[in-house]
Amino acid sequence: MSNPTAAMLVIGDEILSGRTRDANMHYLAGQLADQGINFCEVRVVRDDSDAIISAVKSLSTSYDNVFTSGGIGPTHDDITADCIATAFGVKINVRDDARELLAKHYADTGRELNEARLRMARIPDSAKLIDNPVSVAPGFTLGNVHVMAGVPSVFKAMVATVLPTLTGGAPLLSVTLRIELGEGDIAKPLGILASSFSNLSFGSYPFQQDGRHGSNVVIRGTDSMEINAAYSALEALFPT
Amino acid sequence: MSNPTAAMLVIGDEILSGRTRDANMHYLAGQLADQGINFCEVRVVRDDSDAIISAVKSLSTSYDNVFTSGGIGPTHDDITADCIATAFGVKINVRDDARELLAKHYADTGRELNEARLRMARIPDSAKLIDNPVSVAPGFTLGNVHVMAGVPSVFKAMVATVLPTLTGGAPLLSVTLRIELGEGDIAKPLGILASSFSNLSFGSYPFQQDGRHGSNVVIRGTDSMEINAAYSALEALFPT
Numbered sequence: 418m419s420n421p422t423a424a425m426l427v428i429g430d431e432i433l434s435g436r437t438r439d440a441n442m443h444y445l446a447g448q449l450a451d452q453g454i455n456f457c458e459v460r461v462v463r464d465d466s467d468a469i470i471s472a473v474k475s476l477s478t479s480y481d482n483v484f485t486s487g488g489i490g491p492t493h494d495d496i497t498a499d500c501i502a503t504a505f506g507v508k509i510n511v512r513d514d515a516r517e518l519l520a521k522h523y524a525d526t527g528r529e530l531n532e533a534r535l536r537m538a539r540i541p542d543s544a545k546l547i548d549n550p551v552s553v554a555p556g557f558t559l560g561n562v563h564v565m566a567g568v569p570s571v572f573k574a575m576v577a578t579v580l581p582t583l584t585g586g587a588p589l590l591s592v593t594l595r596i597e598l599g600e601g602d603i604a605k606p607l608g609i610l611a612s613s614f615s616n617l618s619f620g621s622y623p624f625q626q627d628g629r630h631g632s633n634v635v636i637r638g639t640d641s642m643e644i645n646a647a648y649s650a651l652e653a654l655f656p657t
Numbered sequence: 658m659s660n661p662t663a664a665m666l667v668i669g670d671e672i673l674s675g676r677t678r679d680a681n682m683h684y685l686a687g688q689l690a691d692q693g694i695n696f697c698e699v700r701v702v703r704d705d706s707d708a709i710i711s712a713v714k715s716l717s718t719s720y721d722n723v724f725t726s727g728g729i730g731p732t733h734d735d736i737t738a739d740c741i742a743t744a745f746g747v748k749i750n751v752r753d754d755a756r757e758l759l760a761k762h763y764a765d766t767g768r769e770l771n772e773a774r775l776r777m778a779r780i781p782d783s784a785k786l787i788d789n790p791v792s793v794a795p796g797f798t799l800g801n802v803h804v805m806a807g808v809p810s811v812f813k814a815m816v817a818t819v820l821p822t823l824t825g826g827a828p829l830l831s832v833t834l835r836i837e838l839g840e841g842d843i844a845k846p847l848g849i850l851a852s853s854f855s856n857l858s859f860g861s862y863p864f865q866q867d868g869r870h871g872s873n874v875v876i877r878g879t880d881s882m883e884i885n886a887a888y889s890a891l892e893a894l895f896p897t
Contacts, residue, residue: 435686446675461699492861493848533844604773608733621732
């Protein structure tokens with residue numbers, strides 16, 4: 418596929434310790450498919466500077482777009498912004514535009530814009546702010562890296578801001594045929610069919626439900642006519 | 658922490674396309690915490706040989722244990738076993754011990770052990786089989802890489818087989834204090850407290866519930882006395 422590519426970096430001890438089940442990866446996957454951006458890789462790393470910097474460098478070199486999630490709050494373990502600045506070799510400090518957003522918000526809500534909260538205005542030089550309609554503290558885009566919050570409601574809102582600004586491609590379409598045969602029974606003809614539609618991807622996923630078992634075959638691609646042709650051929654192979 | 662380390666490699670277009678929400682990462686995270694194995698990194702890659710081989714090489718060099726999930730079924734997109742063999746530079750073919758397991762199973766259930774199903778007996782030379790009590794087709798361990806199925810029930814069963822054979826450490830313990838103050842209000846004293854307990858990790862996770870907002874502070878470590886001391890100090894800072 419010649420669609421643009423993307424990767425995600427999830428930053429969070431809370432995921433790797435088993436405390437929290439990540440929700441952002443699945444959400445982003447659906448959004449990228451709709452936008453025609455080819456989601457190629459996810460990494461989840463600890464709240465550790467070296468791990469974050471190394472992953473950002475690797476992913477931002479390999480893919481057109483990188484989305485990060487987590488680690489941009491006010492506490493001591495929120496080190497993402499500084500790591501991104503280091504990865505790109507740019508300076509970072511409290512920036513006036515971000516400080517103004519926070520100052521207005523905390524004034525409106527009668528809370529103090531203290532030193533900890535000001536950390537959320539630390540934005541790398543030349544980065545572009547990403548609007549946060551939920552809790553104000555902004556994300557940012559630096560180079561091809563979009564730095565977003567880990568809180569799912571904020572992550573979603575930031576994705577909604579960023580995605581329309583990116584070059585997309587033809588949306589990734591998919592159709593599924595439920596076949597009441599085991600994967601082992603469909604594998605050979607399915608493999609032959611898949612090799613005759615080289616622009617499409619064919620996935621097979623076993624299911625067991627109500628004492629029945631079988632395979633959900635998913636055909637994915639960007640050309641709806643080709644997908645329809647493949648689906649018809651699949652149905653002809655395995656009449657339901 | 659001097660506990661052994663682990664990483665996970667999730668292989669699956671179905672995750673990256675948004676079709677399926679991964680469940681295995683969260684399950685493994687909890688199991689590794691109990692076993693005292695330090696879960697450091699997860700990568701999710703497509704059903705693509707180069708991506709799988711490159712990720713396996715990188716993770717197996719960097720961590721004590723690597724767990725893979727997905728891509729060991731009978732269909733054309735199940736390429737994990739061959740990729741692992743390539744990554745370690747060993748040969749792979751249908752192996753007698755795995756073939757016997759499958760032959761017995763399919764004879765018992767009156768189904769044919771056809772060419773596609775025999776693919777599930779492709780096991781790299783010198784690998785040790787991992788029992789699959791759910792659907793028989795085995796996983797395997799090669800070097801420090803444990804290759805397991807993506808179907809959650811099978812993945813869980815294989816983890817249950819593998820984990821007791823690994824060198825663990827002191828289990829990762831955690832306590833959580835719910836504080837009805839925003840992260841920005843607790844960040845400074847929390848950071849000072851965290852720096853005085855350098856063997857523990859302190860995470861802060863904002864919540865909004867029933868119109869209230871606040872922070873769940875999680876203290877993690879392996880020494881229960883130290884965790885208790887830190888928890889008492891935290892409670893004293895933020896009386897509830």
